[in-house]
Amino acid sequence: MQHHAHPLLSPVPGTQRNLESFHFGPAEAEKRVYIQGSLHADELPGMLVAWTLKQRLKALEEAGQLKAHVIVVPVANPIGLDQQLMDIPLGRYDFESVSNFNRGYRDVTERIAEGLESALTQDAEHNRAEIRRRFIAALDEQPATTAYESLHLTQQRLACDADFILDLHCDFNAVEHLYTTPAAWPDFEPLARYFGAKASMLATDSGGGSFDECFTLVWEQLRERFGDRYPIPYGSQSITLELRGQQDVARDIAERDADAILNWMRYHALIDGEAPPLPALPYPATELAAMDFLRAPAGGVVVFHRTPGEEVKSGDLIAEIIDPISDAVHPVRAEQDGMFYARTQRRMATAGMIVADVAGHHAHRSGYLLAP
Numbered sequence: 238m239q240h241h242a243h244p245l246l247s248p249v250p251g252t253q254r255n256l257e258s259f260h261f262g263p264a265e266a267e268k269r270v271y272i273q274g275s276l277h278a279d280e281l282p283g284m285l286v287a288w289t290l291k292q293r294l295k296a297l298e299e300a301g302q303l304k305a306h307v308i309v310v311p312v313a314n315p316i317g318l319d320q321q322l323m324d325i326p327l328g329r330y331d332f333e334s335v336s337n338f339n340r341g342y343r344d345v346t347e348r349i350a351e352g353l354e355s356a357l358t359q360d361a362e363h364n365r366a367e368i369r370r371r372f373i374a375a376l377d378e379q380p381a382t383t384a385y386e387s388l389h390l391t392q393q394r395l396a397c398d399a400d401f402i403l404d405l406h407c408d409f410n411a412v413e414h415l416y417t418t419p420a421a422w423p424d425f426e427p428l429a430r431y432f433g434a435k436a437s438m439l440a441t442d443s444g445g446g447s448f449d450e451c452f453t454l455v456w457e458q459l460r461e462r463f464g465d466r467y468p469i470p471y472g473s474q475s476i477t478l479e480l481r482g483q484q485d486v487a488r489d490i491a492e493r494d495a496d497a498i499l500n501w502m503r504y505h506a507l508i509d510g511e512a513p514p515l516p517a518l519p520y521p522a523t524e525l526a527a528m529d530f531l532r533a534p535a536g537g538v539v540v541f542h543r544t545p546g547e548e549v550k551s552g553d554l555i556a557e558i559i560d561p562i563s564d565a566v567h568p569v570r571a572e573q574d575g576m577f578y579a580r581t582q583r584r585m586a587t588a589g590m591i592v593a594d595v596a597g598h599h600a601h602r603s604g605y606l607l608a609p
């Protein structure tokens with residue numbers, strides 16, 4: 238195992254933070270895997286799973302069973318991790334810029350594409366290597382003017398030449414679910430099975446410049462631009478694994494999730510040894526554009542009638558919003574059949590607030606598809 242500390246831009250004199258990465262397996266391995274936990278710093282199941290993986294990868298490396306080079310960043314967001322206000326951790330948005338830590342990653346596609354055509358050939362492997370080289374160079378020349386940008390660029394630089402990128406998150410109160418792209422789904426469907434994903438939502442561009450998409454969209458855009466004349470493979474496939482809810486931090490759960498990831502790596506021969514048989518997928522993959530955010534029609538006390546992990550029918554009562562002054566009781570109902578997979582932790586709704594997430598089958602949204 239190698240340990241590297243990557244200094245982030247210091248926001249004020251007298252402070253210094255690092256992004257710490259742990260590297261396992263042969264440095265020149267054919268395949269690379271990047272795994273980070275707790276980019277949203279108040280989502281800690283991913284940090285525990287990353288730490289568990291660290292211990293397991295160390296043993297696999299010592300046993301000579303690791304075929305891929307694996308980078309683990311258990312604390313992906315030391316800035317957000319240090320944000321507390323009156324005993325409440327607030328790690329989703331950067332205090333300074335009020336930006337979501339998982340939005341607005343730098344898009345360097347234009348820089349990579351400059352003069353690229355003259356370097357492309359009919360050899361897909363050559364093209365992949367050439368684009369990766371340019372991807373690294375483009376990120377290296379990007380200036381960071383804030384700690385937030387410095388964090389983003391450091392993560393991007395560490396992950397940009399990985400074949401597989403796993404970003405470990407969680408929701409507020411939820412069952413196992415995930416987000417990835419239709420192109421990556423064949424690679425990650427076995428992971429969805431080992432993980433037991435109750436909802437797997439697919440989109441190529443969900444509109445937010447999130448970490449997972451800041452890699453895949455580069456390849457997607459280059460394929461669109463040059464793919465009719467040159468073979469452009471995907472250089473990276475990425476997935477956002479949602480490890481249930483914020484309170485689901487426990488050793489046994491983390492061991493199960495680490496097993497799922499390692500078994501998926503065995504399935505792809507990234508680790509020696511036979512992968513266990515694939516379990517059934519608990520629920521079919523759906524389009525992210527078919528997911529419904531169910532919102533509170535008014536402010537009031539939130540009372541749930543259903544629990545995440547339950548399949549619901551259109552019209553089913555998910556929650557009630559009760560106004561104790563007017564006596565109004567507002568029902569929040571499923572808008573289509575689907576899987577109710579996540580809900581808010583707040584029990585006082587503000588008008589318009591997202592109360593529940595349902596993975597449906599009727600794609601009806603477009604543009605920006607994510608939560609704030």
Ligand SMILES: [Zn+2]
Nearest residue numbers: 277280406407
């Ligand atoms: Zn998150």
